Amino acid sequence: MDITLARTFLEIVASGSFVRAAENLHITQTAVSARVRTLEEHLDAKLFVRNKAGATLTHAGEQFTRHASMLVQVWERARHHVALPPGRESVITIGCELSLWDPLLLDWLLRMRTSAPHLALRTEVGLSHDLIERVAAGTLDVAVVYAPQLRPGLRIELLLEEKLVLVTTRASATLHPEDYVYVDWGPEFAAQHGLAFPHLVNAGVSAGLGPLGREYVLAAGGTAYFRLQVMQKYLDSGRLHRVRGAPEFLYPAYAVFAEGADMSVVAPALEGLRAVTQVAPAAAVAPVAPDVTRPSPSA
Template sequence: MINPVWLRSFCTLVEVGHFTRTADALHMTQSGVSQHVRKLEGHLNQQLIVKRGKGFTLTSAGERLYHEGRNLIATLTDLEQQIGIDPEYEGLVKLASPGSVGLKLYPYLLAVQKRYPKLVIDYRFAPNSEVEKLIADHKVDIGLMTSLATMADVCLRAITEEELLLVMPAGHIAPTWEQLTALGFIDHPDGSYHAALLLSINFPEFQNSRQFKRTGFSNQINLILEPVSMGLGFTVLPSYAVAAFTQHAKVEVHRLDKRVTETLYIGRHANRFTPNRITTVTKEIEKCLCVDGL
């Protein structure tokens, strides 16, 4: 039977990628980490890593062991939580979400942490596909997504709707097709998708976003409206991202006649125990986002 302590050391080493930092994370010595890896290799009669200077690479056996071992370690960690103290306002909570909802939610959760300093918020901004993978790989406790899950281990629940908005430079009071084509499109990672959803049902001329000259691009959600505010083009964004922009006098925000919303889902791993602190943060998320929710 594999020693779970050795396995935890090995999986942590793979994730951290450095012996010294792994030792710090596990409150061990570097030699102790190395010894655990050697014992694991001896037990399995397989070489797991190949050292290269100060780094290392995994052998095929090491890759297989990590893939299966991380799930076992997650299960053992959950077991410890189930039988141990389970406070509501204490401990680390890891979350991930797309950028727009993160602009609204992250400051709110920091205010929650300020009220309960022992509750530590670890927040990542990521696209839907990455959020789903983080949930499936037990790397986040809570994930927020605007698309349905494709992995069986990811359990989602719809909590609210986020509206898509057309944003133009100040002075464009009533948007017309001619204005859009003259301005050009400020693109972003979901720009073409969002534009197609909103513009296709409001402008009969729309076929795809390539009809507009591309006058800018940003993959930073909090910067997408900067070029719009300077008159360089228009864009389509979810409402939370628009609300977070501070220079509202420099843009015109339009809710078109035919409104389009994206469903926002909250997700977790289907086979993972839910500690009280995760329940606490989930309730706070719903309190923040569900004023006009489902």
């Protein structure tokens, strides 16, 4: 079967619409419909029911979803195997969300270099939605993201229960709005931050990337929210201080991989991620939306 048919089917499932699938695939809606008809002829079953709201799966379509995902993954795995570097048995490709890659990806690469020398390593950084789409399409083995959406055929495992804390270069450890730096940690953080600090919505300086905001604050001084584990060394050295009484925001990291993934390749990658995030192996869990919690008086 033409692998393009399976990819088109999965895109319709993900977008819920022939129209949106055509836009995402950069083809006409007529081409999408033609591919679905060809696929239905191959399977001798109707896969979608189309209506004004979009397209919903039939029972046969639901049954085929997992197989389509596996077809794409097997094809992509075969392509990777054909072009293996000398001395490597397989390839593992991992993608990390922009706000989470530093220092996780470097730590993972260093560990995998010694713990899994038989694997060729590929790393990428991108947006959560795009990374998860690629896992579903079979072009990415593992995605590390903050707030993954559940999708058919994918597994989600909690890696790190990180939190965002307010830190400052001021020895007084108090918040001064004039030197506040807003770091964009995503829409969930933005919503909760707006409720907690409505007067800081329009900060004088904003950074769309955590490492950029961190280096700015360390160089110029100021106050901002950062991931606690990344900033702990600066807190320990006294270069930064926790702002007293400031709320904390949960910022967990999840690993997303396909149910039908080749675990001989994915398992070592997950073990490496657990090791560098210092989390013991756990069962796959559903994502939990971040929440605002108040630190204890001693925090």
